[in-house]
Amino acid sequence: MRLVILGGGESGIGTAILGKKKGYDVFVSDFGKIKGNYKEVLSLNSIPWEEEKHTEDLILNADVVMKSPGIPDKSPIVKKLVEKGVSVMSEIEFAAPFTNATIIGITGSNGKTTTTMLTYHLLKSAGVNVGLGGNIGKSFAWQVADNKFDYYVLELSSFQLDGVFNFKPHIAIITNISPDHLDRYEYKYENYIDSKFRITMNQTEGDYLIYDADDEAISNWLTTHQTKAKLIPFSLTKTFNEGAYIIQNKMEIKINREDFSMDTEHIALEGKHNMKNAMAATSVAKLMQIRKATIRESLSNFQGVEHRLEKVLKIQNIQYINDSKATNVNATFFALDSMNAPTVWIVGGVDKGNDYNELMSLVREKVKAIVCLGVDNKKIIDAFGNVVDMMVEVTSMSDAVRMAQRLSEKGDTVLLSPACASFDLFESYEDRGKQFKQAVKSL
Incomplete structure (x- = not known):
């Protein structure tokens, strides 16, 4: 049985190891780059792989394909597999x-x-x-x-x-x-x-x-x-x-x-x-x-989850909270809803079709200033420009944190809850959250 794995990330490498152990003929193909530590694991287990391409001859002969969750169904190689009647499934x-x-x-x-x-x-x-x-x-x-x-x-x-x-x-x-x-x-x-x-x-x-x-x-x-x-x-x-x-x-x-x-x-x-x-x-x-x-x-x-309403530090009686994991409006709604102090809100990133109206009543009630951290902040400015007293735009996390510190006073909270994906300025929401924590510690 030939098992082809599309995507050489955590789920792909794990599936390759399990497939090999269960006697499959395994091949890993990634359209991007595979991380060095994953390549080592594949080599140690004698599993062939390719990166930065999908070679059709090596893929379309699969009996079963495990597709990484990040690859959409409409990608050309997946469409071809489905047309051929090859079973395409997730790692789970x-x-x-x-x-x-x-x-x-x-x-x-x-x-x-x-x-x-x-x-x-x-x-x-x-x-x-x-x-x-x-x-x-x-x-x-x-x-x-x-x-x-x-x-x-x-x-x-x-x-x-x-x-x-x-x-x-x-x-x-x-x-x-x-x-x-x-x-x-x-x-x-x-x-x-x-x-x-x-x-x-x-x-x-x-x-x-x-x-x-x-x-x-x-x-x-x-x-x-x-x-x-x-x-x-x-x-x-x-x-x-x-x-x-x-x-x-x-x-x-x-x-x-x-x-x-x-x-x-x-x-x-x-x-x-x-x-x-x-x-x-x-x-x-x-x-x-x-x-x-x-x-x-x-x-x-229970200690909670990193990057989810994570209390970072209190500096000059201002609480800094890392909610970088809030990548959609609904998650940010929960975050703002749980704020009990006047809030300086750091928001923005890659918008996934957000409707900011859902946040309007909470922003009116809780937010005193907004720091927009993104390449394109137009929607946020249009939504809340007339609702809060102060609104500024920045393009780096260190600037965002320094600006938030200036806009806040004793007893306030500075909340990073972006309501957006992170890929315009950061590698991932984890990277964004870590940069926020580092910037707070450097104040």
Whole structure:
């Protein structure tokens, strides 16, 4: 069996290692450059590869193709493979049949990384033999090749789910759905929503779907489509006989006739959206019958995720917060919503078709000044130019932080929450966040 891998990144290399171990004839092809450390791994495992090109003769003879999530379906080589009837799948789909581990799959437009990390933290603290993968950390396929975990907690993007056909998590979570990446979905929101719900398409009566019952897109989909999974909702406004909710500053979880409650003030994560992430993760812990004391302790000592509402430093009584992971309007909405002090907001980057009107009421209420950090800031200036007193444009992170410091006074917060992708000035949102932290430390 010939396995061709398109994309020599983390998921591609992991799949190559697993494929080789399982006896496939493996070839890796990347249209860009492959990182040096990945090339070494391929050489050590005697796996042939090419970079900066796709040689059709070496690709179109594949029996199965694993496509990296970053490669769109409309790329010419993918189209040719599909026309030939070659099966093109994601790393998750390829690797899942090679493990007997129980899989917990987590998707959503926002909150999926925090929910994934918190779920992993809850299980790991309870002594569960668990791996963490998918969209974060070490490739799932690589771990299936090297490790013997009993459970996996996988963060799954819509791009990864587009390439699954038989994949079936025992527990699925959809944190929320808001418009994102629509350029990959023919600018049709319903296509993107359907893509997220692929997480539950193969689930059976013995499986679980945990979801945000306050989310309009999710609720609408569930009223017009069927899933066999047992539904476990969570909400900030409704209560359930089976599910999770917040009432009088208490988080209540009711699952399989068992109750769990905890004061929200003892939960390390702050903000309403994080209460939802905590309810989703705790629902998994309850399904797995983890002890209440362990759950309480884990929820109170969880450190959060880097680049997601991460408190960097307080300088001259001004709090600097790194929310570089906010690459869409919905994520920035959560960030602004959780601000309790006058805020200097650093925003901008590559716009993915943003509608800034959703942020208008929060900006009026919380934001005193805006620092635009991007190559093209026209939409931001048009939206908020008349709403805030001060607005400046910069093209480097160090200038952005210095300017924010000038515009702020004691008791204020400086928030980096870009609502945009980072590729105009930075390598990635991680690079953007690290540069922000470095610039703050240099003040």
